[in-house]
Amino acid sequence: MYWRLEQERAWSGLCVVPYKLADHPMALPLLEKNLVENASKTGPMVHEPLEWVNTAHVEQLLAADEDGFELVVLADCVHWPELFEPLVSTLASLVTSPETQCLMAYEERNAKTEAEFFAMLRAGDKFVVRRLEESEMDPRFYADDIHVFSITRPAVG
Numbered sequence: 001m002y003w004r005l006e007q008e009r010a011w012s013g014l015c016v017v018p019y020k021l022a023d024h025p026m027a028l029p030l031l032e033k034n035l036v037e038n039a040s041k042t043g044p045m046v047h048e049p050l051e052w053v054n055t056a057h058v059e060q061l062l063a064a065d066e067d068g069f070e071l072v073v074l075a076d077c078v079h080w081p082e083l084f085e086p087l088v089s090t091l092a093s094l095v096t097s098p099e100t101q102c103l104m105a106y107e108e109r110n111a112k113t114e115a116e117f118f119a120m121l122r123a124g125d126k127f128v129v130r131r132l133e134e135s136e137m138d139p140r141f142y143a144d145d146i147h148v149f150s151i152t153r154p155a156v157g
Protein backbone atom coordinates (compact mmCIF):
# COMPACT_ATOMS: atom_id res chain seq x y z
CA MET A 1 0.00 0.00 0.00
CA TYR A 2 2.67 2.51 0.93
CA TRP A 3 4.34 2.12 -2.47
CA ARG A 4 1.34 3.42 -4.36
CA LEU A 5 0.72 6.23 -1.93
CA GLU A 6 4.36 7.21 -1.63
CA GLN A 7 5.00 7.13 -5.37
CA GLU A 8 2.11 9.53 -5.80
CA ARG A 9 3.72 11.60 -3.04
CA ALA A 10 0.37 11.48 -1.32
CA TRP A 11 1.54 10.19 2.00
CA SER A 12 4.46 9.84 4.29
CA GLY A 13 4.31 9.02 7.95
CA LEU A 14 3.15 5.92 9.68
CA CYS A 15 0.39 3.36 9.23
CA VAL A 16 -0.56 0.44 11.46
CA VAL A 17 -2.77 -2.58 10.74
CA PRO A 18 -5.69 -2.85 11.67
CA TYR A 19 -5.79 0.12 9.31
CA LYS A 20 -5.00 3.33 10.98
CA LEU A 21 -2.94 6.18 9.58
CA ALA A 22 -0.98 8.46 11.79
CA ASP A 23 1.10 11.52 11.16
CA HIS A 24 2.39 14.66 12.79
CA PRO A 25 -0.55 16.95 13.72
CA MET A 26 0.72 19.52 11.21
CA ALA A 27 0.41 16.96 8.41
CA LEU A 28 -3.13 15.82 9.29
CA PRO A 29 -4.99 18.31 7.03
CA LEU A 30 -3.05 16.95 4.02
CA LEU A 31 -3.65 13.39 5.19
CA GLU A 32 -7.39 14.10 5.47
CA LYS A 33 -7.45 15.63 1.98
CA ASN A 34 -5.71 12.55 0.55
CA LEU A 35 -8.10 10.22 2.35
CA VAL A 36 -11.10 12.04 0.89
CA GLU A 37 -9.62 11.96 -2.63
CA ASN A 38 -8.68 8.27 -2.39
CA ALA A 39 -11.73 7.05 -0.44
CA SER A 40 -12.99 4.93 -3.33
CA LYS A 41 -9.67 3.00 -3.38
CA THR A 42 -8.94 2.72 0.33
CA GLY A 43 -12.34 2.31 1.95
CA PRO A 44 -12.83 3.73 5.42
CA MET A 45 -9.57 4.66 7.13
CA VAL A 46 -9.08 5.95 10.64
CA HIS A 47 -6.42 8.53 11.27
CA GLU A 48 -4.87 9.84 14.42
CA PRO A 49 -2.25 12.38 15.39
CA LEU A 50 1.18 10.99 16.16
CA GLU A 51 4.04 13.21 17.10
CA TRP A 52 6.91 10.88 17.89
CA VAL A 53 7.86 12.61 21.13
CA ASN A 54 4.26 12.69 22.38
CA THR A 55 3.58 9.71 24.66
CA ALA A 56 -0.16 10.53 24.82
CA HIS A 57 -0.39 10.09 21.04
CA VAL A 58 1.45 6.76 21.22
CA GLU A 59 -0.79 5.56 24.06
CA GLN A 60 -3.91 6.57 22.12
CA LEU A 61 -2.74 4.59 19.09
CA LEU A 62 -2.01 1.55 21.23
CA ALA A 63 -5.21 1.75 23.28
CA ALA A 64 -7.52 0.17 20.71
CA ASP A 65 -5.24 -2.79 19.95
CA GLU A 66 -4.45 -4.72 23.10
CA ASP A 67 -2.93 -7.63 21.17
CA GLY A 68 -0.48 -5.44 19.31
CA PHE A 69 -0.36 -4.52 15.63
CA GLU A 70 0.08 -7.01 12.80
CA LEU A 71 1.89 -4.53 10.62
CA VAL A 72 3.46 -1.12 11.03
CA VAL A 73 4.41 0.69 7.82
CA LEU A 74 6.31 3.93 7.60
CA ALA A 75 7.65 5.86 4.66
CA ASP A 76 10.18 8.64 4.28
CA CYS A 77 10.55 9.27 8.00
CA VAL A 78 14.37 8.96 8.32
CA HIS A 79 15.45 12.50 7.66
CA TRP A 80 16.31 14.73 10.61
CA PRO A 81 19.04 13.47 13.02
CA GLU A 82 17.39 15.15 16.01
CA LEU A 83 14.31 12.99 15.38
CA PHE A 84 16.17 9.67 15.08
CA GLU A 85 15.88 8.90 18.78
CA PRO A 86 12.15 9.85 19.03
CA LEU A 87 11.42 7.69 15.96
CA VAL A 88 13.33 4.67 17.34
CA SER A 89 11.55 5.07 20.65
CA THR A 90 8.15 5.31 18.90
CA LEU A 91 8.92 2.15 16.93
CA ALA A 92 9.88 0.42 20.18
CA SER A 93 6.40 1.32 21.52
CA LEU A 94 4.51 0.16 18.42
CA VAL A 95 6.49 -2.94 17.45
CA THR A 96 5.92 -4.75 20.70
CA SER A 97 6.44 -8.44 19.89
CA PRO A 98 8.00 -10.74 17.25
CA GLU A 99 4.49 -11.09 15.79
CA THR A 100 4.46 -7.47 14.64
CA GLN A 101 6.00 -6.91 11.23
CA CYS A 102 7.32 -3.44 10.52
CA LEU A 103 8.23 -2.28 7.02
CA MET A 104 10.05 0.98 6.65
CA ALA A 105 10.89 2.69 3.35
CA TYR A 106 13.02 5.74 2.98
CA GLU A 107 14.82 7.65 0.31
CA GLU A 108 18.57 7.72 0.77
CA ARG A 109 19.65 11.32 0.96
CA ASN A 110 22.70 11.26 3.24
CA ALA A 111 23.98 7.73 3.86
CA LYS A 112 26.46 8.77 6.56
CA THR A 113 23.82 10.54 8.66
CA GLU A 114 21.23 7.82 8.05
CA ALA A 115 23.74 5.20 9.27
CA GLU A 116 23.39 6.82 12.73
CA PHE A 117 19.67 6.05 12.68
CA PHE A 118 20.32 2.39 11.88
CA ALA A 119 22.96 2.18 14.60
CA MET A 120 20.37 3.44 17.11
CA LEU A 121 17.78 1.02 15.77
CA ARG A 122 20.13 -1.96 16.11
CA ALA A 123 21.64 -0.93 19.47
CA GLY A 124 21.13 -3.50 22.23
CA ASP A 125 19.74 -6.03 19.75
CA LYS A 126 16.26 -4.68 20.45
CA PHE A 127 15.30 -5.11 16.79
CA VAL A 128 16.16 -7.46 13.97
CA VAL A 129 16.76 -5.14 11.01
CA ARG A 130 17.01 -6.46 7.46
CA ARG A 131 17.15 -4.58 4.19
CA LEU A 132 14.88 -6.18 1.60
CA GLU A 133 16.53 -7.51 -1.54
CA GLU A 134 15.57 -6.06 -4.90
CA SER A 135 14.04 -9.46 -5.78
CA GLU A 136 11.59 -9.08 -2.88
CA MET A 137 10.17 -5.83 -4.22
CA ASP A 138 7.77 -4.95 -6.98
CA PRO A 139 9.97 -4.20 -10.02
CA ARG A 140 7.50 -1.58 -11.22
CA PHE A 141 8.36 0.61 -8.27
CA TYR A 142 11.94 -0.33 -7.50
CA ALA A 143 14.46 2.54 -7.32
CA ASP A 144 18.14 2.41 -6.35
CA ASP A 145 17.81 5.18 -3.78
CA ILE A 146 14.62 3.90 -2.11
CA HIS A 147 15.39 1.31 0.54
CA VAL A 148 12.90 -0.90 2.34
CA PHE A 149 13.70 -2.49 5.68
CA SER A 150 12.00 -5.19 7.69
CA ILE A 151 12.13 -4.33 11.40
CA THR A 152 10.99 -6.93 13.92
CA ARG A 153 11.50 -7.81 17.56
CA PRO A 154 13.84 -10.76 18.11
CA ALA A 155 12.18 -14.12 18.74
CA VAL A 156 12.01 -14.93 22.45
CA GLY A 157 14.04 -17.91 23.70
Ligand SMILES: C[S@@+](CC[C@H](N)C(=O)[O-])C[C@H]1O[C@@H](n2cnc3c(N)ncnc32)[C@H](O)[C@@H]1O
Nearest residue numbers: 011012013023024027050051052053076077079
Ligand atom coordinates in the same frame (compact mmCIF):
# COMPACT_ATOMS: atom_id res chain seq x y z
C1 LIG B 1 11.13 13.98 4.91
S1 LIG B 1 9.48 14.33 5.41
C2 LIG B 1 8.53 13.49 4.20
C3 LIG B 1 8.45 14.24 2.91
C4 LIG B 1 7.51 13.67 1.85
N1 LIG B 1 7.64 12.25 1.68
C5 LIG B 1 7.76 14.36 0.52
O1 LIG B 1 8.37 13.77 -0.37
O2 LIG B 1 7.38 15.51 0.40
C6 LIG B 1 9.37 13.34 6.85
C7 LIG B 1 7.98 12.98 7.37
O3 LIG B 1 8.16 12.41 8.68
C8 LIG B 1 7.01 12.70 9.47
N2 LIG B 1 7.45 13.36 10.70
C9 LIG B 1 8.45 14.23 10.85
N3 LIG B 1 8.60 14.59 12.13
C10 LIG B 1 7.67 13.93 12.81
C11 LIG B 1 7.33 13.87 14.18
N4 LIG B 1 7.98 14.58 15.11
N5 LIG B 1 6.30 13.08 14.53
C12 LIG B 1 5.63 12.39 13.60
N6 LIG B 1 5.91 12.37 12.28
C13 LIG B 1 6.92 13.15 11.90
C14 LIG B 1 6.09 13.57 8.65
O4 LIG B 1 5.15 12.70 8.03
C15 LIG B 1 7.02 14.12 7.59
O5 LIG B 1 6.32 14.44 6.43
